[in-house]
Amino acid sequence: MTKLPRDLNARDEAERHRLLINAVTDYALYLLDATGTVTTWNSGAALFKGYQAEEIVGRHFSVFYTEEDRAAGLPARALETAAREGRFEAEGWRVRKDGTRFWTHVVIDPVIEDGEVIGFAKVTRDVSARKARDAALYESEQRFQRLVQGVRDYALYMLDPVGNITNWNSGAEAIKRYKAGEVVGRNFSMFYTPEDRENGAPERALATAVREGKFEGEAVRVRKDGERFWAHVLIDPIHDEAGKLLGFAKVTRDITEKRRALEEIERTREALSQAQKMEAIGRLTGGVAHDFNNLLTVIRSSAEFLQRGEQDPRRQKYVDAIASASERAALLTSQLLAFARRQPLQPESFNIVERLEGLRQIIAASADASITLELGFDGPELWIKADPGQFDTAIINMVVNARDAMPSGGAIRIRASRAPGVPAVRGHAAAPGEFAAVAIADTGTGMSAETLAHIFEPFFTTKAVNRGTGLGLSQVYGFAKQSRGEVAVSSLEGAGSTFTLYLPMSARQEPATPSRQSVDVKTPPLRILLVEDNLEVGQFAATMLEEMGHAVTRVGDAQSALTALEKPSARFELVFTDVVMPGMSGVELAGQVRERWPKVRVILTSGYSHVLAEDGAHGFPLLKKPYTLESLMRILAQEAVAREGAALSAD
Incomplete structure (x- = not known):
């Protein structure tokens, strides 16, 4: 650091200025003459430009410029600008004595005497560090901008x-x-x-x-x-x-796609949950139907026996009431089996247009007089292969449901048309194919979303007590599913509902006329082995068969039946067996009987859903529980005809 003399007053003003300028080390402060030649040089200039005063005084200041700036005439323009405008200020590259470049901030002021420029005062500051910071900041901002834009x-x-x-x-x-x-x-x-x-x-x-x-x-x-x-x-x-x-x-x-994916997952989860729930309910209803049918077998047949005999007129009405109630109970069981998709179907080819026209009067009778009915068809023929009786029942059930939704009257419109597939229903994917669609629309009260979620469940109903069993729509659902079809529902509260039954179309086929075997054949007395695990049903069936003149031996399971057949004294002509039993099933028992005792006939009986659905698959006649005296007599007569035919063939 330059030390100032103690007696500043002894110095002239020029010397004080020189000392002050030399004390500044962060700036290059020096004078140029009018041509740009360096005339003074301070310690700051020597520090960051590398030249000592004796090396630079007398040389042109353009020595500090880069070659390209000198070639472009930048030094001369700087002086001209300062002289013309009173100041030149700029930033740019400069060159040290050792040839290295640095970034500077430059100010040039003209020195004027008597109105004439006699030189220039030049202030230069090394701002390379700031320039580097600015460049780094700019590059950082550019990288960030590229990142954001990318x-x-x-x-x-x-x-x-x-x-x-x-x-x-x-x-x-x-x-x-x-x-x-x-x-x-x-x-x-x-x-x-x-x-x-x-x-x-x-x-x-x-x-x-x-x-x-x-x-x-x-x-x-x-x-x-x-x-x-x-x-x-x-x-x-x-x-x-x-x-x-x-x-x-x-x-x-x-996140639209993400939301759609989550919604699809939720729909799939709900559809799976619904399918599992319906399957569980189906299994439950199948089991209920089995136990219910066992009870109804006793009740219906007992009532039928009582009706055949002479009765006190006062008691006859009670017997008739029991018989009527058992018939209605059997219908409920059938509807339960329909929902469980285990009802025995008898599919036929038929034209649903003709079928609906044939049902017109029944449909009109099922609806209230205050309800108008309209039927419409896309064409004269829409052929499907399904159980016509169950089809009729499904249509009537949907009409009755529509009627009950219009207590003050309204309109029911039934339309049958072709459909290029089944739409997505209850979360399930759409199914392509040729389908016949029967839509039943009403102008009734409609349903809430909560109600729509339960309408096909057995015994679910929104109707008043004694206004329905809650099984009608369950039958529709089960029939549609078992027929490889679907039922769709659209509804708005206060705006009515539309139920659409989709059934696969088939080629036109004239229904075959079934050949009926006479059931009026007198059945000779038979030696019957009765196999029934339910004690009450077994005792009653044995009594009923004995009343018909047959000799009956009753056992409770298949193994006991085989033991009875193996006895040397056994002379059984018919095995009448339940199907679902502990251990060996009735079908397995029937197979062994056919193999070991081919002359012994077998009749199966069951009220269990999966057995009824497989009717005929096992090759044995099946009597559906609850059976009546008449149905039992019929199947025994048919077996008598079959036995006689087999005997004639053997002769």
Whole structure:
């Protein structure tokens, strides 16, 4: 550091200035003459330009410029600008004595005497460090900008404190379909739906971000073309060092596909849950039908026996009531089996147009007089192969359901048409193919979403007590499923309902006329081995067979039956066996009987759902529980005819 003399007053002013200038080491301070030749040189200039005073005084200041700047005439233009405008200021590259370059900030002021430029005062500062920092900052900003612009899966942009957009990345353009020039300066609420703008959602989002330090949520947003999409939104407030709010950083991601995938997973889960529930209910109803049929076998046949004999007229009405109630109970069991998709179907080819026309009067009778009925068809023929009786029952059940939904009257419209497949129903995927669709629409009260979720479940009903069993639509559901079809429902509360039954179409076939074997053959007495695990049913069946003149031996399981057949004294002509029993089933027993005692006939009986569905698959006649005296007599007579035919063939 230059030391100042103690007695400054002894120095002249020029010397003091020289000492002051030499004391400055952060700036190069020197004078040029009018031509640009260096005339003075301070210690700061020597420090960062590398020249000592004796090496540079007398040389032109252009020595500090780069070759390209000298070739471009920059030194001369700097002096001309300073002389003309009173000041030249700029930044640029300069060259040290050792040839290294550094970035400088330069100020040149003209020195004027008597109105004439006699030289120039030049101040130069080495700002290389700042230049490097600025360059690094610029490069960092550029990298960040490239990073932000390179992100196309997210909309990244800034808002000012009131929510106006200040910048826009390529992801925002891709997601929202606006270019930067179309949105910068506008309020971000433009992306909200009209209903969200009306209820103040944009303002609440910014207020939440300020209050809680962040706003995050999922909602519907609007693209430029008006398309709506699901967005995940994040808004972070930006503050300066003093805590003043500068604006907001906003990140938006299009999650429409994610939402759709989650919704599809949820629909699939619900469909699986519904299918599992219906399957469980089906298994339960099948089991209930089995036990119920055992009880009904005793009740129906007992009532029938009593009806055949002479009765006190006062008691006859009670016997008739028992018989009538058992018939209705058997119908309920049949509907349970229909829902469980285990009813024995007898499919035939028929034209549903003719079938519905034939049902017109029955349908009209099933509806109230205050209800108008309209039938419409796409054409004269729509052929399917299904159980016609169950088809009729399904149509009537849907008509009755429509009627009950219109207590004050209305209209039922039935339309049959071709359908190019089954639509997605209750979460299941659509099914392609040729289907006949029978739609039954009403103008009734409609149903809520909660009701729609349960309408096919057995015993579910919204009707008053004694107005229905809750099994009608269960039968429709079971019949459709068992026939490889579907039933769809659409309904709105207060706007009516439409049930559409889809059944696979088939080629036209004239129904074959079944040959009926006479059942009027007198059945000779038979030695019968009765196999029944239910004690009550077994005792009653034995009594009934004995009343018919047959000799009956009763056992409780298949193994006991085989033991009885193996006895040397056994002379059984017929085995009458239940199917579902502990251990060996009746079908397995029948197979062994046919193999070991081929002359012994076998009749199976069951009320269990899966057995009824497999009627005929095992090759043995099957009597469905609950059976009546008449049905038992018929099947025994048929077996007598078959036995006689086999005997004639053997002869």
